[in-house]
Amino acid sequence: MNPAPAISLPAIEVAGLVCAYGDRVVLEKVSFAVKRAEIFFIIGGSGCGKSTLLRHLVGLHPPVGGSVKYSGHDFIAASAAERKELLRTFGVLYQSGALWSSMTVGENVALPLELLTDLKRREREEIVALKLAQVGLAGYADYYPAELSGGMKKRAGLARALALDPAIVFFDEPSAGLDPITSLKLDELVRQIRDTLGTTIVIVSHELASIFDLADRVVMLDRDAKGIIADGDPRQLRDGSPDPRVREFLNRRGEAVRQQEGSAP
Amino acid sequence: MSQPGAPARADASLAVDTLTVQVGGDWRITAPHPDWIDLIGDRLPGRVVLTGTELGTWDSSLALFISAARRWSETNAIALVLEGLPAEALRLAALLAEKPPALPEQPRGLPNLPTAIGTETVRLWRETKDLAQLVGECSFSMGRFFRGQAQFRWRDCLAEMQQCGAMALPIVGLISFLVGVTLAYTGSLVVRQYGGDIWIADMVGLAVVREMGPMMAAIVLAGRTGAAYAATLGNMKANEEIDALSTLGVSPIDFLVMPRIVALFCMMPFLALYSDVVGILGGMAIAGAQPLNIPANLYFAEMQTIVDLSDINTGVIKAASFGLLIGLAGCWRGLQADRSAAGVGQAATAAVVTGILLIIVSDSIFAVAFDILGW
Known part of the structure; x- marks a missing residue:
């Protein structure tokens, strides 16, 4: 997807999204737009609805209200066929890789190609080799997920998410359970993928190091506000956000939060 | 640059001894795209020039195409010149050319009969001991x-x-x-x-x-x-x-x-x-x-x-x-x-x-x- 197409619609446009589980509203009226080839972070404390937002964006939960548009195509109101088409334009890397444990790494990467494209077997094998090389797992096609370490499983999951050369890749807590070095390497890989293929990257995370290292833009969610309390460049927000919650999160301090909790009944 | 949405294409034209392959259009892995071997057939020119001046958007499919061209030029000992192709696509294609590192082989497939009988016997013995141990612990x-x-x-x-x-x-x-x-x-x-x-x-x-x-x-x-x-x-x-x-x-x-x-x-x-x-x-x-x-x-x-x-x-x-x-x-x-x-x-x-x-x-x-x- 290089260079960007002539019509420059935002890759993702979320307007007035309301997310709820039953009667419990988690997010109210969330709106933001993600530009093409942007590395976009959704951040916030535990329980603020980051993962909920992600699950709504990729269609695992139907929202109560609002709209999600991918390159101008409405995802929520789409017919089943359109929805399927749109689903193919993005990949998701789940928290622990979510590799299908009964298949080898190669079969895991090949399955989306096998089910969703008309590629020949030889081409599929080449793409598997290419994707595994891209994530630094060349030669591991015949390994089973159980034989890989946590970091390698995530890389393999990323190779699978990239199999169809998606326009957007979603990451759910990519650094969870990884040591700093492995996590750094994964961050580098993410940047490399964006630079190579112009992929739009959406990452749910609370890992400060990754946020400052990678993010072009962040939105911060808050549990009590049930929505976005900050939107912008992470460094600027860290130093100059008017909201103390945002500054403290990004500075890794907790006075205001503690005071708030102290005054709470 | 070509019109957005034009299908991927690769046109070969032969001039004297040089075969020029012009790639263009939008290359998507999920859409039909040309195959190097089909394109070349059994032609064996003196040299091949691969140019990408009319390229629209592209993804891994182009990398596969370039890598197939490289492999073909190596096997047939024909010079290959790459012109005007995106550097990132060339880098991706280069990944495919690298030999994967040799990794320890994982045991796969069915073992031979004596091995199977042996492992089964050992397993059965181990299971019996295991069960006996649990019974003991329960006692x-x-x-x-x-x-x-x-x-x-x-x-x-x-x-x-x-x-x-x-x-x-x-x-x-x-x-x-x-x-x-x-x-x-x-x-x-x-x-x-x-x-x-x-x-x-x-x-x-x-x-x-x-x-x-x-x-x-x-x-x-x-x-x-x-x-x-x-x-x-x-x-x-x-x-x-x-x-x-x-x-x-x-x-x-x-x-x-x-x-x-x-x-x-x-x-x-x-x-x-x-x-x-x-x-x-x-x-x-x-x-x-x-x-x-x-x-x-x-x-x-x-x-x-x-x-x-x-x-x-x-x-x-x-x-x-x-x-x-x-x-x-x-x-x-x-x-x-x-x-x-x-x-x-x-x-x-x-x-x-x-x-x-x-x-x-x-x-x-x-x-x-x-x-x-x-x-």
């Missing part, structure tokens, strides 16, 4: 229990009793009733030939009380409760919950295995008695209908001439020991499970298979033993 736990030192929670045990006992009543009842019905049907085929219609009561009564009642209750519980135990303990193991107990100094046997086995041991006799009653009612329902037409009170009186307390006792003794075996098999397979989603599934399956195997084997041992004892 020690039993000792601790009677000395009041076990971390045994009656609350857990009662909850398990409700799960494996009361909650199993509908399914055990249904199956026992239907077994009574089929026994009466099959038996009537024989007894009617001799005009001994009334003996159907004796046959069904004896078969249900001595064999089918405890057996059917046990088989249902092996599938229902044994599998549940294996899945629960397997999940707990995968989630390190069992390790968490061990590091607290609490024996997982005392805390998790014993309440479950005790619950099954206590509830199985009751379930077997219930199964006996419902099975007899099933037989009675068939005997009361056409063509046998035996009234219920007559059926009941006839049955009492042959079924006595010793028959019921043998059934109850068997039921209690089946309960022990089902609980043991379920917990054993659960504790053995691999720490993965597939491991938990396999543990549940193995628990049912082991449970039923142990039930049938012990049932035949009981049959011989009771015969010798004359019960």
